[in-house]
Amino acid sequence: MQSTDPIDRFVEQMGLITQSDGGPRIAGRIFGLLLAEGRPFALNEMAERLKISKASASTNARLLLSAGMVQLVARPGDRQDYYEMGADPYGRMVDTISARMRRSAKQVLEAEALIPDSQGDAKRRVRELAIFYDRSADFFSTWAAHLDQSAADTDFGQQTETVPSHDR
Amino acid sequence: MQSTDPIDRFVEQMGLITQSDGGPRIAGRIFGLLLAEGRPFALNEMAERLKISKASASTNARLLLSAGMVQLVARPGDRQDYYEMGADPYGRMVDTISARMRRSAKQVLEAEALIPDSQGDAKRRVRELAIFYDRSADFFSTWAAHLDQSAADTDFGQQTETVPSHDR
DNA sequence: CATTTCGTTCAGTATTGACTGAACGATACC
C-alpha cells in the first residue's frame, strides 16, 4: 500500500529530484517536508514521519544546514533541535551551483598555469574554459542575489508576488 | 610512475571535476582531451591515450555527443568515428543545467496540482518552488544563448566539416 | 566468401556512497 497523501507525494518527488541532481535522496525529502509543512520539525519527528533512521535525519539535516537551505530553531525549555526552511533557500541553491563553478574555474586555471607557452593553442583553450567557469559563477551569483532580494521583499509584504522578470 | 605532462594533468583534473558534478569520470577526461588537443580523435586513439577500454570510450563519447558537447567528424575513406569539441560546448553545458531545472519545475508543478485547496499554505509554497525552478531555467537559458553568441563570433573565420549526429 | 576492422551491447566485477543500528558523550531532570 503506497501513500496517496499529496504532501507525501511531493516529499517523495523532492527526494527523487535531489537524487537525480547527485545528492542524497533523504536530504531532498527533508527539504520537501519542511517546505510543505512550513513549520519547524525536531529530528525525531522527521525520522518518524519519513520512516528513516535518526542517524540519517541528523546527517542530512546538517547537510542542508551547511548549504544554508534550512536553519536551526530553538524553543525555550526544549533541548531538541528544530529545523525549518531557511530564509532564502532558493538563493542558497543557486549559490551552491555558483560556488561549484568557481571552484572548477580555480582548478582549471591551476592546470592551465602548468602548460608551457610552447603549447600556446592548448593553453589558450584551457584558459577559455576557466574563463567560462568564472563568468558563469558571476552570472549565477547575480541571479542568487536577485532571488535573495525577492525573498526579502516577500518577507516584508504579506502577499506573495511572482518573481519580477530580470532586466535585459 | 605518474605522468607529469601538464596536458595529462589537465585531462585528469577534468575527470575529477566531472566526477564531482555527478558524471562519469571518463566523460570528463575525454572532453578534456579533445579540448586540450584541439583535434579530432578516433575511438581507438582515445582508448589508448587515456588507457581505458574501447567500450568506455564509445559509451562516454556518445554521452558527450548526446549532451552536444562533442561532435562527430567524418574523414573521406575512413570508417572510423572521429570526435572533436563541439561548436559551443559551454552553451550546451548551461543548457543541460537549464533543462534539468525545467524538468524539476514541471515535476513540482504536477505534485502541486494534487494538493487540495484546503491546504492552501502548503500549496502556495510548493507553487513558489516550481516558479523558482522555472524562472531559473529561463535565466540559465539566456546565459546559454549569450555563450552561444560569443562562440559564433569567435568561430567566424573558421570552417569545420561536421556530420550531423544520427543514431545507428 | 572469408577476413579484417570498425562500433555497440551485455554480463560480470569493482568501487563508491547512502543508509542503518548501536554505541557514545553531553545535558537536563529525578
Added chain:
DNA sequence: GGTATCGTTCAGTCAATACTGAACGAAATG
C-alpha cells in the same frame, strides 16, 4: 548520583553504477 533524552559518530551493510572484457553485427576489403 542515577536515569532519561537528546544529537552525533562510526563500523557494517546494501544498492547503484562506472568500468571492463568478450561477443556480436555491420561494413569495407581481399
